[in-house]
């Protein structure tokens with residue numbers, strides 16, 4: 001169960017003068033959702049395209065279930081990929097699109113009905129795919145990726161264009177695929193989408209891996225021993241804590257983040273000085289904070305801050 005479902009090693013790829021992949025190396029394991037994150041242009045789509053043989057790397061290897069994609073017979077039964085939800089024949093009904101794909105791989109029409117039900121498209125399946133919203137196209141892409149009941153799924157920005165209800169559905173759906181034992185690689189540049197979905201995160205920047213760790217490890221590292229405080233007297237709390245040598249910074253109305261002192265010490269100082277508080281707890285960084293810290297130096301395009309220079 002612990003073998004690598006996708007294994008990418010030393011991938012390099014240039015497009016003219018642009019280095020898209022610069023030694024990309026990571027593995028994706030079964031039974032978990034692996035988030036694949038990085039700033040615009042980091043190389044997420046190119047890596048995924050190389051894995052399924054749509055782009056040829058200049059160097060390095062990409063294996064699915066231990067074999068190069070090109071050597072797989074009936075590849076849809078090995079790996080399902082959603083790479084570009086817009087790539088559809090607009091005049092064809094969604095059902096015919098899936099039937100055509102199924103027949104090309106020796107799969108039955110009843111399998112089409114199963115994946116249509118799984119992806120929640122029953123009501124719209126006879127409509128022309130050209131009239132689908134982006135969210136519906138994502139569902140259709142998921143249905144297509146699932147056709148061959150593959151042990152490996154690779155989805156490029158599947159949350160893109162989905163409404164809040166669709167995002168909640170997608171999160172639960174990706175989790176259920178991992179619980180079934182499948183390896184799920186899902187790219188996104190919105191950490192909020194991955195926060196409650198991914199078990200593991202591969203963060204990339206400028207064509208290479210910056211971090212490859214569990215979501216729990218990444219957020220614990222970014223938490224950095226800080227303490228969150230909620231108080232009706234933030235000014236007084238800052239005074240008391242600063243006098244004791246801790247650093248206190250306001251993060252919102254009535255909320256502070258403290259560095260340089262543990263939670264127990266902070267609670268004791270506030271109590272002793274009669275500063276009321278409703279919460280003192282170890283700060284738990286969001287995945288977004290962890291991600292921003294990791295990718296600070298790897299952002300290719302960053303808007304200039306108002307009145308300042310791009311960092």
Ligand SMILES: Nc1ncnc2c1ncn2[C@@H]1O[C@H](COP(=O)(O)OP(=O)(O)OP(=O)(O)O)[C@@H](O)[C@H]1O
Nearest residue numbers: 015018020038039040041042043044045046047189
């Ligand atoms: N066919 C191509 N021709 C030229 N340059 C390309 C091509 N495909 C990708 N690139 C370049 O390679 C780099 C990596 O692009 P890629 O699409 O893989 O990044 P990404 O992480 O998926 O970005 P995004 O989050 O914006 O989708 C970028 O600089 C991009 O402009």
